[in-house]
Amino acid sequence: MSEFRRDILTDRWVILAENRAGRPDEFVPAAPRPIVTPCPFCLGNEQETPEAVACYPPSRAASPHPSWEVRVVPNKFPAVDFSGADPSARAESPTTCDGRGAHEVVIESPHHVVTLSELTDEQVEWTFAAYQDRLRHWQDESDLAYGLVFKNARAAGGASLEHTHSQLIATPMVPVEVAGELARCREYQRKHAKCPICEITIRELTAEQRIVTRTEHFVVCCPFASRFPYEMMVMPSKHASRFEDLEQEVCNELAHLVRHLISRLERTLAEPAYNYWIHTAPWNRGRDVGYFHWHIHLAPRLTRMAGFELGAGYFINPVSPEAAAGRLRCREY
């Protein structure tokens, strides 16, 4: 018997149907063949990308010979850019506005590695520091409302280039997924006088069965209503609304933790495609969003989004989060 589960953060139902893991699949996904061309993200090919807006470690940025561990560049094929008109024009035409915003790429290593788990300590720390810096940079633009940091790894994760990288897209509107979580957090606070993510953290630590790991400042679980097999959520154990306010040492702890989680995924599954994205509070412009509890969603991409997912907005997950967490916990690191 399958089970419906509702996610209290999004109000979406998920169908856990473990029997579906056994169904036949006539389409054997042949591994996509990466084309061997000079990689624009590798050391020495800096001229293939737009000019860097940040380099790490910062001290080396000015050296005459390029020497960097992490490099941030504007996306060469941006979904949004900063040349459009201020979207206050939206007031007139509420269904369209210029694609104003920012679209940047964080190149996480000068070498051609294909997954975050292969980064050095220094590279993964600078990567997360770059996320913070770029979010802080763009929040000062008064007509931008939100910056989403996300990562697409491997072909089924939506990567178009193999070399490990993440992206930031800043937009004039708060994305609907974030707006939904914000509204649920506010509503939960009003009704229960507490934060739903603080509540989830306590409940999961008590129940134990969906906990993957914990560190001094973070708790990781497979969410109760996981949409994807082996989905994880990384939550700071102490309530905080903004990822970009993390102190450097705690941010380093987070960077190591995320690398560790991806390693665990890769020891559990064969070269999984994955995405992660950071849900931090919107740039509040005076509004209080302190009730929001920032977190990271990490989703391996083993299942396909098909007609039911698109038409219903619900997901069918063939691996229960209890089984997923159990398997992820077993993997020695």
Place this chain on the structure above:
Amino acid sequence: MSEFRRDILTDRWVILAENRAGRPDEFVPAAPRPIVTPCPFCLGNEQETPEAVACYPPSRAASPHPSWEVRVVPNKFPAVDFSGADPSARAESPTTCDGRGAHEVVIESPHHVVTLSELTDEQVEWTFAAYQDRLRHWQDESDLAYGLVFKNARAAGGASLEHTHSQLIATPMVPVEVAGELARCREYQRKHAKCPICEITIRELTAEQRIVTRTEHFVVCCPFASRFPYEMMVMPSKHASRFEDLEQEVCNELAHLVRHLISRLERTLAEPAYNYWIHTAPWNRGRDVGYFHWHIHLAPRLTRMAGFELGAGYFINPVSPEAAAGRLRCREY
């Protein structure tokens, strides 16, 4: 310069970024290799599926030798089934309930064809008649709230079997995508004293640029805020809330139209994976949902849903609906 567009039915923003069509892709998707095994959906292999719940034409169902054009069977690996407890148990535990519901497969041809465009007139007509019959069948179950009819074609469309088929999943709750559209329709009606989809139909027919085709009873356009390249929406030109109430002749017209649209897609794009899903009104149980205007969403699957789409809930579409409709209109049929 890209453009943001808001969809008035879902309140979701889309980013139209045609420049992104030119970006390199290191991952050449190798065509998945269909395994050659006896297909459980082919004539003669009926014992490989659960027993049929309907066969078309109905007159031939009782004949001693199987002879059918379209056949409806319970899904062998159901996401939900009808053995679970009545979900009124939900009241106690609002975040979980048994996976009670129905999951059926409509096998659209006795022969091994892989896309709806290759069906005969009779087969495509019986397929749409089967959708109506099965929706009418399940709506009588008082603890089910909604039946979603959808189709996954080709591997990237989420099909696990190649033989052309569609599915119906009936659930005790109204899916969030439908609930959202319902709420927007009701709100629009309240504010503007008219139906937003009637309004879209009129506006699109006047603007012309996003119209793909029209027939006596239907209008097809590429939606103003299309999430997917070459996405289409099929709308009855006269307001109606329930697809399953269509008269047989008009339902046949619709069946031919959908086959025609898929043919056009396949003449425009190389063997595209695609999904479609029918948004009809929920089983209202006395509540008035007459303000809803049923329709079909048809989406080729050329782009990957990645971290931005999952984290933001917004889509980046590299083909404008104006360009898409223009190209689809050009294809002679």
